[in-house]
Amino acid sequence: MDSTTGSMWTTFIMFGAIILIFYFLIIRPQKKRDKETQAMIDSLKKGDKVITIGGIHGTVVAVKEKTVVLKVDDNARIEFLKTAVSTVVNKDAVKSAPSKKKEAEKKAEAIEETKPEEAVESKEEK
Template identity: 35%
Template sequence: MNILNISLMAPQAGAQGGSSAISFLFFGGMIVVMWLFMIRPQTKKAKLQKQFIDNLKEGDKIVTIAGIHGKVKRMNEDNTVLVEVSPGTTFTIERSAISMEYTQSHQKPAATK
């Protein structure tokens, strides 16, 4: 098919009357649904992650995004955290490398049977 055939097959604007308004409403509805189900939850999750990292303190048990379990030994001024993974073994990580989800699931008490 060429462009001439496609343009001849397309309905004319005067023939359907309000089709442009319906198309505009449909497109607007799609944007609202995308915002509700995709963008809003991600911004909410990012806000909770930032709050979690800002509220960390020395002695908190954490899990990094790499899956390393440890305890916060010291909070540094340059957005890094000194983490103790075993007695006498520490390393420095970025605050953003701490996973909120795994840390919270690790801190929940085990379900009793």
């Protein structure tokens, strides 16, 4: 009887551990993403540039209770559910973050600056 009771407790402990792992690896991060998405939807305002879940880029023209009107071209306006907005494109964040191309150019310049010095040193050694 002791071994049966012991194996039953081991099984309960394993199930508990699996439930904890699922909570911390799946459920908790998903709740965090849901809160961030809801905060983004609640903070939509006129003039924001957004991308919908369908990949349509537009500028918010009007915000209603459950929908948002996007200007996608000069004379084209489309009304979407707020939940259809995937991301808000923030110009300030794009400007402040250095682009990968600029970073590559800076690295190339740094390499070019060090190469002439090495070339001069190697010529002097000869």
